[in-house]
Every structure is written in C-alpha cells, then in structure tokens.
Amino acid sequence: MSYDWSRPALTPILPCRKLIGPLKDMATEVATASAGLEKSIAKVTARTLGERLRLINSYYSNLIEGHKTTIPEIEAALASRFVDKPERRYAQELCAAHVLTEREFMAELEHDPRMDICSADVLSRLHASFYSHLPADHLCTHQAGGFTGIPVMPGNLRDGQVSVDGQTQHGPNADALPRHMAIFHDAFTPQAFHGDEKLIAAAISHHRLTWLHPFRDGNGRISRLHTGLYLAGIHVNQCNLWSLSRGFSRNKDGYMLNLRATDSPERVNAQVFFDEALTADFCRFFFEICLDQIRFMRNLLRLEEIDRRIEWLVRTTIMTTDKDLAPEAERLLRAVFREGKIPRGRIPEIVGMAERTARRRVTMPLERLNLLTSETPKGPVSLGLPGGALPFLFPSLFDPSIIGQEYGEQSII
Template sequence: MALTPYITQDRAPGDLKDAALELIQLDASLNANILDPLRTPMIHLQRLVNSHYSNKIEGNSASPADLLLAQETPVGGEAAPDFLEVKHHIEAQIRLSIDPIDAASICTRESIACIHRELYKGLPEKHLRLKVEAGDERVPLVPGEIRKRGVKVGHHIPPPAEEIGSYLTWFENAYRLGRLHGLAPLLAAAGGHHRLLWIHPFTDGNGRAGRLFTDRYLKDGGLGGYGLWSVSRGFGRDIDAYYAALRAADRVRKGNLDGRGELSDSGLLKFTEYFITTALEQVRFVSSLLEPHILNHRIDHYFQMRTCCALLMTNGSALPILRIEALHLYRDLLEFGPMQYSEIQARLGLGESTTRNLLGQMLTEGLIDIDDERQVSMRLSGYSITTLFPDLF
C-alpha cells in the first residue's frame, strides 16, 4: 500500500519529539506515584469517561449524570438507545481488560475485528440494523465483519470493499509493536489511529472501535499509566478540532515534497502533532486532579458537606447525612488500603451497631466495597465524582 504509516523519529520536528518525551515521562510518573488503593477505582472511572467521550464524538447524547448514577442504581425498564450504547462500551472495556489482546497481535485484522465485536456484544438485535443512504432500507450490522460494500463518511470515501483486505495486511505489518523502539510506538499510535479510521474496515462503529484499538496500542506501546487517563476525553472535549485533524491527514499528497504515499505527509504531521498535544493535555489534567494535597482537600470538602446534608442527587433530593467518621475511614482506606471490618471498628472507636450502619450506608452509596471475607476497600461513588474530580466530564 502506498501510505506513509507514521512520522518517523528522524523526521519529527524537535518540538514534537519534546512533547512526546514529556508525555512518556508524565505518564510514567503518574503510574508510579498514584496511591495503590486508588488505582483500580480510577481505572474504572476512566472507562466511564472514555465511553462518554468516545460515544459523544459519534453524536451520542447520554448524560454523564445518568451514567454515574447508574453505577449505583440499576436502570429500570428499557434503557434509552444512547445510554445502552455507552453502557455496552464500558462493558467491552472491562472484558478487554480481563482478557486482553496480546500485544504481538494487536494490529491483526482478527484483533481489530474482536474489538469491534466486543462493542456490540449483548446489544438487542433491533440496535444492529443500519439505515443506508438510499431510501429507508435497513441492513443488519454483523459485529466484527469486514464491510462488503462501499461507503461515504462525510467528504471521505474509504477504500473499496474489495481492497480492505490488502490495506489491513499493510496495517498489520506497518504498526507491529515488536519492531518499534524509542518514540516510534507513540508516533505510530498517532499514525495508526488515523490510518485505521481512514481504511474504515467496518460498515459502522469504526470510530469507537478505532479509539479502543488506540487505547490498547498506547498501553502496549509503553505508556504504563494509560488507563488512568484517556485520550478520547481530549478528542471529545473539542470534536470539531478532532475531525479537522483527521481531515488534514485525509488529504491527498501534493507533489514530491509531500511524501511518497497517496496521502499527504504534511497532513499526517499535523494530525500527529494534534494527537500528541491532546494526549499530553490529558495526562497533565489527570496528574493535577490526583495531586495528593488538593485531592485530600476535595475529599474533606465532600464529606464535610455530607455531614450537613448539603449535596443533592440528580433527581433534586438531598443525599442523607453521613457521620464525619466516614471521612476518617475514607482517608484511611485511601492511604493504607483495604481493612478488615474489625480493624475499622477499632480505628473509628464506634459501637458495633453504629459501625455496621455507617458501613452499610457507605456501601449502598458506592463509597466502599466489602468482599466475602469482610475486607473493606474504597470506591469512587457516582454521587461524589463531580466533587472529587471536577470537570472530568
């Protein structure tokens, strides 16, 4: 295939290389310094953030407030299609984390098809019928199936269906991580993100599948802290800028000074600069949210507000009062990790009945989790997210 896969390190401008190196360093610092009890809850929270913004890019209007509330209260009746789409996107991320795709095969068509299938697993059949451009005809979407018809996406006309196999073979060889070192995996992640969306291998769901692919590629490419932050948040915060950067890389080559492939190398450079800058903004943002002194201040504020019943739920009713000992317990769980039920009672100095009631309330609200061995660990409650992590959504 006559495509430049990515901007190589020797051709990258100095400021792009500096930004990529800073991104790697900040990601490593975030990964090394996050408090261990906060790691798993934060990764799960970022799945919600990732799903919200990735689906928002595609026009999904599901509310973050409804999404957060659903983590604590099961949705009754039939869920709205947009909410259902986001919910299944979250579940796909969980399954892909439990049974991750091997880094050596992440670029294969089988792995890309697997990611696409996971997005649609369990969706009712009525949500898997697509309206085609001509008339009211609806065609079934087969999750993971490489498209068999030509499509047009805005002004972009992807490769014909009969050529997709060749492009995917090229893609697998061009972005194989075992061959990439230094800054190359990060530069390749940017190039691969655009090229996969440009190829448009599926009839629908290419954007969301492509962003899930990029999530896995960044992690496997050396960003060990990825998952504590999400590049899709940056894409979704300014959708126009995201699509403008993609369109720049869609441009055909202009003369011999614009690369040797069919697409513009200068356009690919613009997209790469946008991609790295966006990722850098996101890791800086999350690092600032998790700065211990400021985070502890927000935790104190949340629980102190809860002692006077000052916070409202999305339905307008007030959250019930929490004893101030809930703050002491939450801070201890954050600093020291999971504790046995008996240890908590001794630390708080409360009676057995009062301790049981307090833990029961915190469990109901999603502030803690209690396993079968009565070990208590902290969680990030959907009710507390907007206070603990402002502007995350």
Template sequence: MGETLETPGRIEPCCLEVVSEEISGLVAMLAARSAKLGARLRPKTAAHLADLVRIVNCYYSNLIEGHDTNPRDIERALGGELAEEAGRRALQVEAAAHVQVQRAVDGMAAAGRLPEPASVDFVRWLHREFYRDVPPDMLHVGNGERPFEMEPGAFRTRPEHDVVVGRHVPPSSERVDDFMRHFESRYRFASMGPDTRIMAMAAAHHRLAYIHPFPDGNGRVARLMSHAMAHAAGVGACGLWPISRGLALGLSSHGEYGRMMDYADTPRQGALDGRGNLSLRALTEFSAWFLRVCVNQVTFMDALVDPDRLRERLRAYVERDERLRPEAGLILNEVLSTGEMVRGDTARVTGLTEQAAGDLLGTLTDDGILASDTTMGPVSFRFTVHVAEILLPGLLPQA
C-alpha cells in the first residue's frame, strides 16, 4: 500500500463540504421527530420501554453479523437464564453484553456524563465493555496461519491483525492509532453545532468501520457509537428508537446497509468529487441514506407509542385474555396516563372492592405487563418480549 494512503488523510473527507437541501431537511426532521418521540410517554414508562429497545437493538445488531439470537433468549440471558447448548449459550452471553453496554451508555446520557462519543477512549471503552465477560473462545480470531487472542479494548497493532473486509483493505495495524487520533479530532462534538452533530453521525459511522480499528467487533462498536452519538446530538429520544433495526432492515431491502457501506468506500472520482481521498459524492449519498434510516425508525416508534393507539391495543390486550375483567383496562389506562399507580388506588380506579381490585392487579403483574420496583411499591409498565408482541406490533420479528 502506498505511503500516501497510510496517512490519516486517507479517510477524508470526514464531513460534508456542502450541505444539500435534502440533508438539511432530514436533519431538521430528525431533530423535530425525535423531540416529539422523547416527550410521548411518562418518564417511568419511557424508561421501561428503553429496556425493550435495547433488546431490539441488540437483536438486529447481531443479525447484521449473521447471529440470529431469539429476542426471548436475549431476555432470558439478562435474567441469568442461559441455555445448556454451548452455541446458543454463547450467543446469549454475547447479546447480554451488548444490552448491558447500551444500558450504560443510556445511563451516562441521562445523567449528562456521556463522553465525546467519537473519542479514542470511548470507542475503546465500548469494545472493552462488550468483550469483557465473553467466553475465551469468542476472543479467538483467525483460523488461518496466524490465529491470535484478541484483547478487549485494544486496537490492531501487529501484522497478524491486518485484515481485508470484502473489497476493502483497512489501514495497516501499525497505523491504526494515528488514524483513530485523526478520527477523534474530526468528529469532536464539542466543536460542532447541533445540526453538524447530527450530520456527523452518518459520516463517523462509516469512517470508523473504514478504519476497522479492532481485530473483531467493529460493526457492533460502530452501531453502539452511533447510538451514543444520537444522544450527544440531541436526537436520542431517551433511547426509544433502535438504530440497528433500521440499518438491518434498510429502507427497501435487508442488504442496503452493506451496499451503502461499500459504496461509501468509493475513492474520489475526479476533480468535481471533493478534495479528499474518498468520494464526497458517495459520502453525501451515504449520509442521506443513513439519516433517512434514522428518521424512519423515529417515525415508526412515534406511531407505535402514540397514546391513542396504545390505548386501543391495551383494550385488545384485556379482551383477548379470559382471565382479565374489563376493569383491567381502567388500570392500564391509568398507568399509561400517570406513569405509575399506587397499589391502593386500584379500587378507586376500577370501582371494584378492595379484594377484587387486588386480585385483578395481581393477574396483571403475574402476566408481566405491570410490575413494581419493590414488593408493595407503585406499579408501572414493563415491556417484556411477550407484552411487546401484542402491544408493539412489528417492533420485534415474527415469533
């Protein structure tokens, strides 16, 4: 590889030199719709829905990597219930690690402690946290002449770490650190305005994958970084939309993500195609596609959690379960309106006797749609995979 292409400038352009009307519109749309989504639900309800969104994000991120992990298995793994079969158990451990990293990112964002999402330290932290507790065989990389054990959080540094990804030859391992320092400087949010941050999400996603800083796990890290960037750019909507679902499904076909990432690898095509090593036209089209995917997912989730539509599905939820009295709908609507309900209010809300109201609430908690943080604490919604299949149609794959 030529010396010129082994300089960090190889990933330029990192940002769009001219912002098209289409991209300006997508940025404005994403900002507006994510703000609307973030305000749709009561904080307690939103927090528990975010728990489910992490499972959705994990499922689709793994699917992109060719690992079809059943959402129920992910949920079981988070509860400590692992399969006996080794391969299935390994996928559960991998999935649980993804969810836990995303939960940590969401927690930092909610507390206002999220670091620069494109910083070297944060990118390495994402990788280290993801791989920290996985089985040793998941750290084994390569089946050819030079297999090695990957160190969680460590960039490629040795010749045996050099890789080829499809048609793309990433920077050699000895130069990864220089490339990542350049990456950090070009995508530092502290120096960007709100709109620029949103646009940078797309470009940074591709350029991190282009550098391929780790021996393995780069796709997952890039998608987790993009999730963090959405928070830092002000479009995270309390963690209520799953970016990996959009990337996996695409806008018209499941293969779009790979094709668009490959297209963004295109070298500069002449004097009218920007001033960097890579094609500005390809980066612009990739950015527009990526932002359309984001808008698509935010719009989908906003329609899914529209309170009026949720109430209709809650009514259907009650009607389909012969164990539930019609008054169960009154309880569920009260929790939807207030975020949580004191147990002692059940009789008042339903008009039933204390005993009948308590029994009805017990059936709802046994079913898993309502729960409390303490034995006798207020109840709030819990969006288990079972509940989601009824209340949030289309969010998860068909069972």
C-alpha cells in the first residue's frame, strides 16, 4: 500500500467511546494509586528517594536500547569517573546524561508548571540538553560498530527518512515533520484534555512521539524522558516514586510488540489514521505497566519492611564500618523516614540518650555515613540515601543484577 505521508498521521487522538470507557477506569486507577503511594511517606523522604530513582530510570531506559551498566558506574559517571572498557564507558556516559537531563527538566517544570510540554521547542531543548551532557564523540550517531560520521544535530529535527527495521519507512517524510510536530503539540498538549483523559493522552502521545522519530538519534530515550515529564506535568508520579522505564524494560518484548503493532497507519478517504483498537491496546499495556510498578513500590515501602531493613542496615554498619555507631540509631532513621525532617533537639528523646551521647554515638556517625543530611549544621536532619545503603533499604529495587559487585552486604560504603 502506498501512503500519503503528507497527511496528518496522529489520529485518533483518543479512542472512540466504546473503547475509551475501560481506559478511563484504568487511568483513574493509575492516578489514584500513584497519588496514594506519594501520600504514604513523608514528602521530604519521597523527594530524596525520587532523586535516587532517577538512576533507576536512566539504567532501564538505556537497557531498553541494549546498553548495560551498573548503578555504581552511573554514580561514578556523574562524578566524571569512567571505566576503561569502551562499551561500558559509552553506557555510563548515556546514563549520566539521562539523569542530568531528567533532573534539569523536572526542576524547570516545578518552577514553571505551565511549561508547554508537547511543544516542538521543549522537545528540541530536551534533545539538545541530553547531548550537551555527552562527550563530543556522541555528536555523531551510533551503531553496533561504534560511532558513525553522521552528525546527530542536537535539538534539530531529522532531515532524512528513517527505517527502524531497515526495510519500511518509519514516521513521516522529513519535509512533513515540522507540520507533524505542530499537530503533535495541538493534539496532545495536556491543556486540551480534562480529568482522566489527560492520562490517556499521555499514553497515546508516547506512541505517537516514538512513531514520529523526530531526531536523527536518541529518539527512544527522549520519548521516555518526555513521557515522564508529561506525567509529572499532569500531577502523576511527581516525586518519581515509580519507574515507567523499569516496567517497560522488564517487559521489553511486550513494549516493542505494542509499539510496533500500533505503528502502521492506514489510509482512509485520503487521510492517514492509526487503528483505534490497536491504540487502545497500547494504552492498556501502558496502564498495566504503570500499575505493576506502583504496586511494586507500594509493597517495597511498607513501613514494617522499612523498619526491618533499617535494623539490618544499622547492625551491618556497626559490625563492618563504624563501631562507634549505637544500635539506637535505628530509632532515629525510622523517625526521619516517617516524618521527613527531625529537629536536632528531639534526637536525644527519640534515641533515649543524653544530648552529648546522642550526638557522639548517633547523629555524628550517621551524618559521617551520609545516612543523615542537613541543610545547616544546626538545622533539622532528614534521611540520606548513599549508594551503599540502597541495597539494604530497597533490596528488590537495587538488586544484584543492577548494582554489580561494588556494593555488597559487608559494608555500606
């Protein structure tokens, strides 16, 4: 079949009434479950944990593209320390750029909640920002054999055709792409929707953006970054307590299958349309992934389980790292996890010690280990999450498959 690629190719914006009803129910369930998860722990703790989960987003988004590293290697890359092996370093660089770009745009969204998330300008800046955090080699496209001589042109729309499978054309012609990006903005800007339809639009926009394939390289990562930004913009997962990329990666075959199944538009009365039923199928898959990851994190953050893991962390630390740390430190860590911030004056009461003893045996060792943080020397303390503590506190999230050998159970540093 010969397609008229000059025609708008992003419809249906939302599925028909028959198909959208069950999707509305799922969208409501996702929004409610995500909000409940954020309310289940103190806001300060949620923000601290959410910042650490940017490493998870980065790790899994790049794993989808076939590039594997470890969480400690990502942290090292953020500190400009890299391994010698070229492939591992390549993955490190990409993951660090992902973390920095996500952090930058989430901060911008928090500062300006009216950010025009679906505009070509924001998408171009997202792409340009990602590549600005990468070494010069990355300014050329990358294939299995290494970097090519083809410039990426960060922030600029592609100027040629693209084929994901090497045979069939993917997305619109390059000369029609600017118009399609304008259509994408008008069709999927969150302000065009109300209530549960915003979340359905977020799901569909993820597919439509991957189909548009607007840039020469980096489209998958940029699409996932954009969807995270979209969700936060409609007040879903604002604290980043669950990872969509983790869900996609753990069901990569289903993710790719659902993207590809929805990809092929058909021509009807001189217009190009996507199949409504397949679009609805992709939404269902998207929401199932969201719900799976929300449930996973809800179970992980149960307070009785957190208490048990804090006890494990403190006891291991005393045995292997800091014998000056008192066992009563468990009480303080449990309190800061629940409350977010604790005034220093309350610490002796919480741990059941005199002020000087509490400072010497609890507060100072925990701050030295970065398990407690404070904005000022005399200010309230909140939970710190150093890399070595993550496998103790969140073992099924920071499991051995992604932390490598750098972090073991023998020490938190």
